[in-house]
Amino acid sequence: MISQSVNDKRKDLLSAALRLFAENGFHGTPTSKIAKEAGVANGTLFHYYKTKEDLIVSLYIDIKIRMSEYVEVHSEKEKSVKKNFRNQYLQVMLWSLKHRDEFLFIQQFHSSPFASLVPAEEIERLSGKTCEQIEKAIKDKAIKKRDVNYIMTLFTSHTFGLNQYLSKAQLNEKEQKEVIKDSFDMLWKMLS
Numbered sequence: 001m002i003s004q005s006v007n008d009k010r011k012d013l014l015s016a017a018l019r020l021f022a023e024n025g026f027h028g029t030p031t032s033k034i035a036k037e038a039g040v041a042n043g044t045l046f047h048y049y050k051t052k053e054d055l056i057v058s059l060y061i062d063i064k065i066r067m068s069e070y071v072e073v074h075s076e077k078e079k080s081v082k083k084n085f086r087n088q089y090l091q092v093m094l095w096s097l098k099h100r101d102e103f104l105f106i107q108q109f110h111s112s113p114f115a116s117l118v119p120a121e122e123i124e125r126l127s128g129k130t131c132e133q134i135e136k137a138i139k140d141k142a143i144k145k146r147d148v149n150y151i152m153t154l155f156t157s158h159t160f161g162l163n164q165y166l167s168k169a170q171l172n173e174k175e176q177k178e179v180i181k182d183s184f185d186m187l188w189k190m191l192s
Helices: 002-024 029-040 042-048 054-074 083-100 100-110 112-116 121-138 148-168 173-191
Strands: none
Touching: 002 042, 002 054, 002 083, 002 100, 029 042, 029 100, 042 121, 042 173, 054 083, 054 100, 054 121, 083 100, 083 121, 083 148, 083 173, 100 148, 112 148, 148 173
């Protein structure tokens, strides 16, 4: 029973932090406001997260895990390397449109000094499968031989930019999917 309460408080803190970071940014959101929004004492926040930075990194990891799980469940498996990447890209983009605050947080995080605080083993855990797919695509000559981190950066930048476009464009779901597929094809042409 106690562990459920602990999990609920953690979830409440992460949810409150996400809402406030999306509204006010990292520096515009004091921990006292996060605690108040979550309905806990400020000291309780520091019981679960040693520092504000620890909370920010924990929230990033939580969001990335949930996004990866969504993509894994919703991506159709194909024999073609390109089709697998396209399916995953489509699902990342659809997730980003359904989870706007989470995706905005990821974008903020990537361009912040907090990104350097994610432990190397956590980065490996979060991106290992994608890196392996890229390495296999290079080995199979489906994409050009380039540094894996460079290719990951291109995918990331592409998704950030496309998300911004789709968030502002007045497109229905079918039109969004067409733009996402077209965007992927342009990216793939550059990589292959």
